[in-house]
Every structure is written in structure tokens, then in C-alpha cells.
Amino acid sequence: MVNIYQELREAVTKIDTDKLSELKEKxxxxxxxxxxxxxESIRSGLEEVGVKxxxxxYYLAELILIGTEVSEAVQKWKPLFEKRETGKKMKKAVIGTVEGDIHDIGKNIVGMMLASSGFEVVDLGNDVTPENFVQAVRKNKPAIVGMSALLSTTRDNIKRTIDALKENRLRENVKIIVGGAAVDEDFAKAAGADGFATNAADAVPLVKDLLGGI
Ligand code: B12
Structure with missing residues (x-):
């Protein structure tokens, strides 16, 4: 029997917007x-769209269409993420997609997962300059800074942002986690981050581990 996760993956991969609308409600x-x-079903579905x-x-117009549809679906499903709420409020996390990069579906999911685990999440959005990260860290004093990059042309902006935090003497007070399709463990290490996660589910244990099991 086809389950809802397979149906969803297929609707994303085929860019079947009618089916996707139906599944958003279902x-x-x-x-x-x-x-x-x-x-995982939307991530792997979108990965296949990327390959196509x-x-x-597929053309750019189709990429834009499915990107918009999935973003809307994720926003609509926000209450499902909030159900994971564990109770007590924890520390702050400042997150954003780095400068030059407007991919934000994955970053938004990571934000919801962190929020549902009790973090107060300050989401700076996408195309966030190193200066804006610096300002937000100075203002919010977060325990965690999360950066997302999906383009090979923008991932170096992770390092630029970490360097900017160092220059402003803000680096030692935060744990930095990174993710997104353009990044891997080795890159994260070389850029000076504290941790990397391949998906949003792994991001939560990662930050808890970095903060000493909180
Ligand atoms: C949808 C999409 C778009 C949409 C984005 C809509 C949106 N609101 O985000 C639109 C149409 C805007 C777009 C535009 C472009 N895109 Co695009 N896009 C994609 C696509 C198909 C899916 C991305 C996605 O949302 N995946 C689903 C989410 C859930 O997965 P994820 O982002 O990986 O996130 C998960 C993990 O990585 C992790 N994670 C993510 N962030 C973080 C952060 C932290 C801190 C942590 C811990 C974890 C973490 O957790 C998430 C959840 O599990 C990818 C294909 C791919 N393989 O990624 C191409 C892809 C990223 N795009 C690509 C390209 C080339 C472009 C354009 C340059 C196209 C063009 N010619 O204009 C533009 C660039 C625009 C810009 N300046 O950013 C290429 C990049 C190639 C490269 N190596 O650089 C890809 C790989 C497609 C391809 N195979 O060619 N794109």
C-alpha cells in the first residue's frame, strides 16, 4: 500500500501541485x-527535483513552483512541529541562510525543530550578511548560531560570517552549527564551525550535545 510519505515524495518529485494541495490537508x-x-519525504523528493x-x-520555473508550494506546505504544517514541544523554554538560537543564498526551506524546518525542542529561535531569514549575523548575535546573545548554505558559490560565506564573529569577539560565546546541501562535515570543520548535521532531526541532538546535554 502506498503510504502518505511515499505519496508526498512522489507529488514533490513529479511537481504535481494538485496532489500536493490535497496532501497538505491530508x-x-x-x-x-x-x-x-x-x-525526509519532502527533502528526498526535492533532492530528486534538483537532479532533474x-x-x-526541469526548468527554473518548475523549481520555483515546487519551492513555493513546499514552503507553503511546511508553514501550514507548523502545528505538527510544535506538538513536539518538550516543555521548558531553553536558550536562544539565531539562524539564517547565508549571504547570496535564498534557499530557506531546510533552514525553516531546522528552526521549527529547534523551537519545538524549547529553543527561542531568532530567524534572520535568507541572504543574511555576516554583518547582520554579528548584529543579531550581539543583540540576542544566543547559545547557538545556525547557518544554512545550499549553493557551492555561497558556502564560503559561512566562513566569512564565522570570521566576522571572531573579529567582533563574539565567537567564543556561541556554538556554531551549519548545514545545507553545499556543506559537509569536513567543510564545517575547515570553516571553524562547532558542528554539522545532515538533516533537521539530527540538528536537535547535535545542539544538545554541544551545550552539554541541556
Ligand atoms: C527548491 C530549490 C530552489 C528554490 C528555493 C525555494 C526556497 N524557498 O528555498 C528556488 C527556485 C528559489 C531555487 C533557486 C536557485 N537554485 Co535551487 N534548489 C532547490 C532544490 C530543488 C531543493 C532545496 C530544498 O529546499 N531542499 C529540501 C530541504 C528540506 O532540504 P535541505 O535544504 O537540504 O535542508 C535539510 C538539511 O540540509 C539540513 N539543513 C539545512 N540547513 C541547515 C542549517 C543547519 C544549521 C543545520 C544544522 C542543518 C541544515 O536540514 C534540512 C532538513 O532536513 C535544490 C536541490 C537539492 N539537492 O538541494 C536546488 C539547488 C540547491 N539549487 C540550485 C541552483 C543552481 C539554484 C539557482 C542558482 C538556479 C538559477 N539558475 O537561478 C537559484 C539560486 C538562488 C539563490 N541565490 O539562492 C543547485 C545548487 C548547485 C550548487 N552546487 O551550487 C541545486 C543543488 C539544484 C541542482 N542540482 O542543480 N532553488
Whole structure:
């Protein structure tokens, strides 16, 4: 039997917007939705869309269409993420997609996961300059700074941002985590981050670990 996660993955991969609209509602009505499986189905569906875009099977207009649809779906499903709430409020996390990069679906999911684990999340949005990260860290004094980069042309802005935090003597007070399709463990280490996670589900244990099990 085809389950809702497979249906969702297929609708994303085929850019079937009618089916996706139907599934947006169905997900909310389905009892005991597994949020991690939900995220994985859209992530892997979009990954395949990316491959088809690269090979010329899909055009930019289709990439924009599915990007918008999935962003809307994720916002609509926000209550599902909030259900994971563990109770007590924890520390602050400042997150954003780095300068030059407007991909924000993954970063938004990471933000919701952190919020649902009790973090107060300050989301700076996308195309965030190193200066804006510096200002936000100075103002909010977060425990965690999270940066996302999906383009190979923008990932170096992670290092620029970390360097800017160092120059402003803000680096030692925060733990920095990074993620997104353009980044891996080795890159994270070389850029001077404290941690890397391949997906949003892993981001939560990662930050808890970095903050000493909080
Ligand atoms: C949707 C999409 C778009 C949408 C974005 C809409 C939006 N609101 O985000 C639009 C249409 C705008 C877009 C534009 C472009 N895109 Co695009 N896009 C994608 C696509 C298909 C999916 C990305 C996505 O949302 N994935 C789903 C989410 C859930 O997964 P994720 O982002 O990886 O996030 C997960 C993890 O990585 C992790 N994570 C993410 N961030 C963080 C942060 C932290 C701190 C942590 C711990 C974890 C973490 O957790 C998340 C959840 O599990 C990818 C394909 C791919 N393989 O990624 C291409 C892709 C990223 N795009 C690509 C390109 C080339 C472009 C354009 C340059 C196209 C063009 N010619 O204009 C522009 C660039 C615009 C810009 N300046 O940023 C390339 C990049 C190639 C490269 N190596 O640089 C890709 C890989 C497609 C491809 N194969 O060619 N794109």
C-alpha cells in the first residue's frame, strides 16, 4: 500500500501541485504523523527535483513552483512541529541562510525543530550578511548560531560570517552549527564551525550535545 510519505515524495518529485494541495490537508488530518518521515519525504523528493533540474529535465520555473508550494506546505504544517514541544523554554538560537543564498526551506524546518525542542529561535531569514549575523548575535546573545548554505558559490560565506564573529569577539560565546546541501562535515570543520548535521532531526541532538546535554 502506498503510504502518505511515499505519496508526498512522489507529488514533490513529479511537481504535481494538485496532489500536493490535497496532501497538505491530508497530512493535517492524519493521526500520528511522523514529523521526521514527513521532512525526509519532502527533502528526498526535492533532492530528486534538483537532479532533474541539473539534467535539464526541469526548468527554473518548475523549481520555483515546487519551492513555493513546499514552503507553503511546511508553514501550514507548523502545528505538527510544535506538538513536539518538550516543555521548558531553553536558550536562544539565531539562524539564517547565508549571504547570496535564498534557499530557506531546510533552514525553516531546522528552526521549527529547534523551537519545538524549547529553543527561542531568532530567524534572520535568507541572504543574511555576516554583518547582520554579528548584529543579531550581539543583540540576542544566543547559545547557538545556525547557518544554512545550499549553493557551492555561497558556502564560503559561512566562513566569512564565522570570521566576522571572531573579529567582533563574539565567537567564543556561541556554538556554531551549519548545514545545507553545499556543506559537509569536513567543510564545517575547515570553516571553524562547532558542528554539522545532515538533516533537521539530527540538528536537535547535535545542539544538545554541544551545550552539554541541556
Ligand atoms: C527548491 C530549490 C530552489 C528554490 C528555493 C525555494 C526556497 N524557498 O528555498 C528556488 C527556485 C528559489 C531555487 C533557486 C536557485 N537554485 Co535551487 N534548489 C532547490 C532544490 C530543488 C531543493 C532545496 C530544498 O529546499 N531542499 C529540501 C530541504 C528540506 O532540504 P535541505 O535544504 O537540504 O535542508 C535539510 C538539511 O540540509 C539540513 N539543513 C539545512 N540547513 C541547515 C542549517 C543547519 C544549521 C543545520 C544544522 C542543518 C541544515 O536540514 C534540512 C532538513 O532536513 C535544490 C536541490 C537539492 N539537492 O538541494 C536546488 C539547488 C540547491 N539549487 C540550485 C541552483 C543552481 C539554484 C539557482 C542558482 C538556479 C538559477 N539558475 O537561478 C537559484 C539560486 C538562488 C539563490 N541565490 O539562492 C543547485 C545548487 C548547485 C550548487 N552546487 O551550487 C541545486 C543543488 C539544484 C541542482 N542540482 O542543480 N532553488
Amino acid at each position: 497530512v493535517l488530518k492524519t493521526p500520528n504523523i511522523d514529523v521526521d518521515k514527513l521532512v 533540474f541539473e539534467s535539464g529535465e
